[in-house]
Amino acid sequence: xxxxxxxxxxxxxxxxxxxxxxxxxxxxxxxxxxxxxxxxxxxxxxxxxxxxxxxxxxxxxxxxxxxxxxxxxxxxxxxxxxxxxxxxxxxxxxxxxxxxxxxxxxxxxxxxxxxxxxxxxxxxxxxxxxxxxxxxxxxxxxxxxxxxxxxxxxxxxxxxxxxxxxxxxxxxxxxxxxxxxxxxxxxxxxxxxxxxxxxxxxxxxxxxxxxxxxxxxxxxxxxxxxxxxxxxxxxxxxxxxxxxxxxxxxxxxxxxxxxxxxxxxxxxxxxxxxxxxxxxxxxxxxxxxxxxxxxxxxxxxxxxxxxxxxxxxxxxxxxxxxxxxxxxxxxxxxxxxxxxxxxxxxxxxxxxxxxxxxxxxxxxxxxxxxxxxxxxxxxxxxxxxxxxxxxxxxxxxxxxxxxxxxxxxxxxxxxxxxxxxxxxxxxxxxxxxxxxxxxxxxxxxxxxxxxxxxxxxxxxxxxxxxxxxxxxxxxxxxxxxxxxxxxxxxxxxxxxxxxxxxxxxxxxxxxxxxxxxxxxxxxxxxxxxxxxxxxxxxxxxxxxxxxxxxxxxxxxxxxxxx
Amino acid sequence: xxxxxxxxxxxxxxxxxxxxxxxxxxxxxxxxxxxxxxxxxxxxxxxxxxxxxxxxxxxxxxxxxxxxxxxxxxxxxxxxxxxxxxxxxxxxxxxxxxxxxxxxxxxxxxxxxxxxxxxxxxxxxxxxxxxxxxxxxxxxxxxxxxxxxxxxxxxxxxxxxxxxxxxxxxxxxxxxxxxxxxxxxxxxxxxxxxxxxxxxxxxxxxxxxxxxxxxxxxxxxxxxxxxxxxxxxxxxxxxxxxxxxxxxxxxxxxxxxxxxxxxxxxxxxxxxxxxxxxxxxxxxxxxxxxxxxxxxxxxxxxxxxxxxxxxxxxxxxxxxxxxxxxx
Numbered sequence: 054x055x056x057x058x059x060x061x062x063x064x065x066x067x068x069x070x071x072x073x074x075x076x077x078x079x080x081x082x083x084x085x086x087x088x089x090x091x092x093x094x095x096x097x098x099x100x101x102x103x104x105x106x107x108x109x110x111x112x113x114x115x116x117x118x119x120x121x122x123x124x125x126x127x128x129x130x131x132x133x134x135x136x137x138x139x140x141x142x143x144x145x146x147x148x149x150x151x152x153x154x155x156x157x158x159x160x161x162x163x164x165x166x167x168x169x170x171x172x173x174x175x176x177x178x179x180x181x182x183x184x185x186x187x188x189x190x191x192x193x194x195x196x197x198x199x200x201x202x203x204x205x206x207x208x209x210x211x212x213x214x215x216x217x218x219x220x221x222x223x224x225x226x227x228x229x230x231x232x233x234x235x236x237x238x239x240x241x242x243x244x245x246x247x248x249x250x251x252x253x254x255x256x257x258x259x260x261x262x263x264x265x266x267x268x269x270x271x272x273x274x275x276x277x278x279x280x281x282x283x284x285x286x287x288x289x290x291x292x293x294x295x296x297x298x299x300x301x302x303x304x305x306x307x308x309x310x311x312x313x314x315x316x317x318x319x320x321x322x323x324x325x326x327x328x329x330x331x332x333x334x335x336x337x338x339x340x341x342x343x344x345x346x347x348x349x350x351x352x353x354x355x356x357x358x359x360x361x362x363x364x365x366x367x368x369x370x371x372x373x374x375x376x377x378x379x380x381x382x383x384x385x386x387x388x389x390x391x392x393x394x395x396x397x398x399x400x401x402x403x404x405x406x407x408x409x410x411x412x413x414x415x416x417x418x419x420x421x422x423x424x425x426x427x428x429x430x431x432x433x434x435x436x437x438x439x440x441x442x443x444x445x446x447x448x449x450x451x452x453x454x455x456x457x458x459x460x461x462x463x464x465x466x467x468x469x470x471x472x473x474x475x476x477x478x479x480x481x482x483x484x485x486x487x488x489x490x491x492x493x494x495x496x497x498x499x500x501x502x503x504x505x506x507x508x509x510x511x512x513x514x515x516x517x518x519x520x521x522x523x524x525x526x527x528x529x530x531x532x533x534x535x536x537x538x539x540x541x542x543x544x545x546x547x548x549x550x551x552x553x554x555x556x557x558x559x560x561x562x563x564x565x566x567x568x569x570x571x572x573x574x575x576x577x578x579x580x581x582x583x584x585x586x587x588x589x590x591x592x593x594x595x596x597x598x599x600x601x602x603x604x605x606x607x608x609x610x611x612x613x614x615x
Numbered sequence: 616x617x618x619x620x621x622x623x624x625x626x627x628x629x630x631x632x633x634x635x636x637x638x639x640x641x642x643x644x645x646x647x648x649x650x651x652x653x654x655x656x657x658x659x660x661x662x663x664x665x666x667x668x669x670x671x672x673x674x675x676x677x678x679x680x681x682x683x684x685x686x687x688x689x690x691x692x693x694x695x696x697x698x699x700x701x702x703x704x705x706x707x708x709x710x711x712x713x714x715x716x717x718x719x720x721x722x723x724x725x726x727x728x729x730x731x732x733x734x735x736x737x738x739x740x741x742x743x744x745x746x747x748x749x750x751x752x753x754x755x756x757x758x759x760x761x762x763x764x765x766x767x768x769x770x771x772x773x774x775x776x777x778x779x780x781x782x783x784x785x786x787x788x789x790x791x792x793x794x795x796x797x798x799x800x801x802x803x804x805x806x807x808x809x810x811x812x813x814x815x816x817x818x819x820x821x822x823x824x825x826x827x828x829x830x831x832x833x834x835x836x837x838x839x840x841x842x843x844x845x846x847x848x849x850x851x852x853x854x855x856x857x858x859x860x861x862x863x864x865x866x867x868x869x870x871x872x873x874x875x876x877x878x879x880x881x882x883x884x885x886x887x888x889x890x891x892x893x894x895x896x897x898x899x900x901x902x903x904x905x906x907x908x909x910x911x912x913x914x915x916x917x918x919x920x921x922x923x924x925x926x927x928x929x930x931x932x933x934x935x936x937x938x939x940x941x942x
Contacts, residue, residue, distance in 0.1 A: 072942040132939035135836050139938050149834040149890030157830040158889035161616040165889060179942060 058150070058167045065137055066128055068175030073123035075181050079190055081119020085112045086193035093200040099267040105201060112194065140178035143169050205265065218266050221273060225263035228277070231502030232256040235495040244488060248287055252499070255280060271583055281503035288443070288496035291489045295440050298486035302433060305479035334407065341404045348397040355390045359383065429479070432459060436486055443493045456494075460487050577612070585609050618827045622884050625816055625824060626652065632677040632812045637670050638803065639796030646787050646902055647674060647761065649885075652824045653877040655784020656740050656760040658725075658775075658906060665789045666800070667763045671721040674761075678821060679814035680718035681755065685736075687728035689771065693735030697745040698752070710747055715739050718755050718818060722762035726772040736760070737779045757821040777865070777909060784874050786906035788922075831880035833891045840893045840936060841879065844900055845872040847928045848908045856931040862914035862924050867907040874903040893936075901925050 089108045096103035134147040143166070150166035153159050202208075207215045236245065236253040245253065259276050262268040268276070362383045366376065436459070439451045451459065463484050588605055591597050597605055626648060633644050643659070647670060650657040659667045668684065675682030685696060698713030714720065715736070722736060739745050740760050744753045762783070764775070780786070792800060803809060833841075846854035849866030859866060878899030879891045886895070905921040914924060 069940055069942060076942055128940065131835070136938050136940035138836075144886075144888060144892035144894055145834055145837050145890055146888070146892075148836050149832060152834045153832040153890070156832055157618065157827075158616070158832055161619065161889040162832065 058163070058170060061167075061170050062130070062133070065175045065179070066133055068179045069128055069133060069136070070124050070126075072179045072181055073126055074120040075123070077119035077121070077123025077126075078116050079119070079186050081115035081117070081122075082112065082190040082194070083186060084119075085115025086190055086197055088115075089197045090193050090200070093197050093204070096265070097200055097204045099262065099265065102261045102265060103201065105205075108197065108201065137170070137173075137178065141169070141173045217270060221263045221266055221268075221270065224273065224277075225260045227502065228256055228260040228263065231499055232260065235498040235502065241491075241495055244492065246287075246492070248283075249492070249495070252280060252283055252287065256499070271587075275587070277503045281500050284496045284499040284503065288493050288500060291492040291496060292440065292443070295486045295489035295493065298482045298489060299433070299437055299440065302479050302482035302486065305482060306429070306433070309479065338404070338407050341400055341407060345397060345400045345404065348393055348400060352390060352393050352397065355386050355393065359386050359390070362386065428462070432463060433483065435459065436483060436490065440486070440490055440493070443490065443497055456487065456491065460484065463487065581612060585612075616889070618823075618830070619884055619887075619889055622652075622824055622827045623887065625820055626885060628815045629674075629677050632815045633670065633673045635810050636673040636676075636812050637666055638799040639792045640666060640670065640789065643787050643789055644670065645885075646785055647671075649878055649881045649899075650761075650785045651678075651757070651759050651821060652828055652881050653784060653874075654757070654825045654828075655874060655877065656762070656782065658780070658783040658786040659761060659763045659789055660766050660786060661763070661789025662767065662791065663765060665791065667761075667789055668721055668723065671719060671761045673812045675719040677812040677814060678718070678816050678818065680757070680818055680821070682719045682721070683714040683717035684721040684723060685714045686723045687725050687732065689727060689729060689773075691728050691732050693732050694747075696732060696736050697739060697747060700748045708748065710750065710752065712752070713745075715745060716752075716754060718757055718759065720758075720760045722760055724765060725762040726764040726774055728773065730773055730776070733773065733775060733779060736762075737782050740782050755818075757818055757825070777907075780906045781868050781870050783906060785878070785902040787902055788905075828877065828880050828884065831883055831889065831891060833876060833880070837879070837891050837893055837896065838876070840932070841872055841876050841896050843932050843936065844875065844896060844929065845869075845904070847932045848904060848925075856928055858924065858927040858931060862910050862917070862919050863908060864911040865909040867904050871904050871907045875899050878903055893933075897929055897933075900929055 089103075089111055092101060092103045092108065092111075095101035130151060131148065134151050135145075137143060138145050138147050146162070146166040146169050150162045153162050207218050210218060232253055235241065236249065236256070255276075259268075259273065259280065262276075263273050362379055365371075366379050366383070371379070435451065439456070463480055588597075588609060592602060592605065630644055630648055633648075634641070637644055647657055647659075651674070659670075661667060671684075672682055674680075685691075694713065696713050696715050698711050698716065700708040701711050703709040725733060725736065728736070735745075739754060743756075743758055744751050746752070764772075791797075843854060845867045846852065847856040847866075848859055848863055848871075849855050850859050850863040855866075875896055876891070879895035882895035882898050883889070883891045886892075901922055904925055908921055908924065910919060910921060910924060
């Protein structure tokens, strides 16, 4: 093949690549727009969620992959020559010119092929067509976009429905934030239990459902309540486990102390006494001495009285009744003496123990003065305080960073004291408690974020349109313990302070239900059907205690007449 | 390139010269010349009086070639074709050449001869020599047999066996002339003047033409297509077509592939090309394969002739032979 032919041939090769890239683009578009169409349909029915950036990305990936595959697909020169021959009706001139390099007609064939090839343009025989496939692909993309827009746009909704959708979407963002901040951090993900993972999934699903308005306000609120309750249960579960770990840690710490005393040869020393202070020990010793003296005095008194009784009994002329009376008194005194002797013996033993405790106290003091030991005790105390606060639903005293610091310190100590079995056990238990505390923190965050039992949607002054929303949700209390049906509710408003600096800020406003006697934000007839429906559902599902069922029915029946 | 030009020019000159005597029958004339250029024998099948003999005679006149005509009959012996040893005056045996010793032999109504005679003829066609009395006698070069057979009168005939039919390069069906052609034929043959062809080429030219044909290159794709066409006529095996499975009893022999390719080369040169195209093969397919395929009873019952069968085979093979670059 001559250079000129080769050059022309290369042009044809590039044209084929271009056409193939276009074809690949169309095929990629067909496939991905088909998938997108199915996806949007699933999204429409709420089975699988779709977002427009994902759909666009999917189609774009299909286009890119298809066109790249088309562009990079190999083209053999023989195939190309054959193809050009067919398309340009060259009657196998080009194919022959490639293969025939010698012989009588070789040159003639080359010249003939070159002349014919020069007469055709690549675009003539490899046109880029807009055909059926392109039309189908474009139609599918358009259909996909239409379905997605119809399902997700608020364009065709009424003003009220638009507001509802906006509120749902706003709350969806809140749920998403709660999930992201508490359950989807990389370190949290590793630590989640199966139930917590399930909760994360449910939260994500709820968030999506709300985002896409696949659930009503009432359903969303009820689901949030359920999840918040579940989060609370999980938090308590974590708390129990944390308490167990702390108990194990305490036990390990005592073992360490006992071990130290054993090592000092004070096996009989009492730990509680060893833990006494110097003054306490002194006081106990003085008391012991006083007690001994008192006991001895009582003993000598009893001895004197016994001696007198013996003398009286030795006298003659005593009546039988007098003798019996004296004998009884003697036996009583002897019994008292025996008891006092035992008390004295016990006091003497106590005195010895106190003497020993002095030694143990010194040993113990030495132990407690050890900075490592002190550190451990401090950590344990902090941990216990943190857990207690969280268990009571209060703000934990330790920040996330402090907890991390605590964990690092624990791990450092564990490295230093890895040879000590009890210490190792102690640290392991503490780390475990810390892990549980973290889990508790997460669940607490979820529970608070979802605002357990307290509607947190909307805002603004009571009575305005937005403010009605939280009260119009048909919430029901699904906790196991039935709530008392009366009593006043104080309006509590917890509002975050605005930062003086510029930039985004977040605050949560929590409102209590209307106070008894005050004006309700929503006419009850507006919410009654929803409430009644929920109540009936609850009755059907036997979620209301048996003895309260009648009361619930009577309540709603009484409202019917009004 | 000069050779190709010369080939075309010579071919066209001979054709024109032959067409002076033969009215119409352009395709038959061309096919006969293709057979001549491709060094292949031609079997002509057609009704009596269609100018078969005239064609062959005209061809020999135009080429300055020796011509002999053998009218086959059932009582004809092989020696009547090949020649025989006769006792000469010097009391020695002398080989007396038969009519086969000519450049162009017209074997008229070959199917009327007995198989024994037919086979003697066909052996000469294949070997280009005859052996009589243990002595081999080379035939003239160029050597071309043009046999004819009548498709109608089958009584008392010995149809050529398939193995012998295979020796023919082409089988041409001579059609009945059109009304205008017939009028021309009638006028010429009943008038005073009859234009005889003049010699325009020599036997050496024919040999040169044959050599040039062999020089024409064939690309792999074209060869593949030729083989596909031949294989597609077989009822079994890979590459067989649905139509062959239905109607074919036996497909073409390898000689079919050789013939179609050689004929394709001639067609390429005639088209002014230096390479064989698939179109050339399609053009040559029927003439080269129609006598090489044996159709079954179903084909006969459905009225499928070899030509119809080959049309369907060509269509199937062409459909399967797709553009390697699909865009």
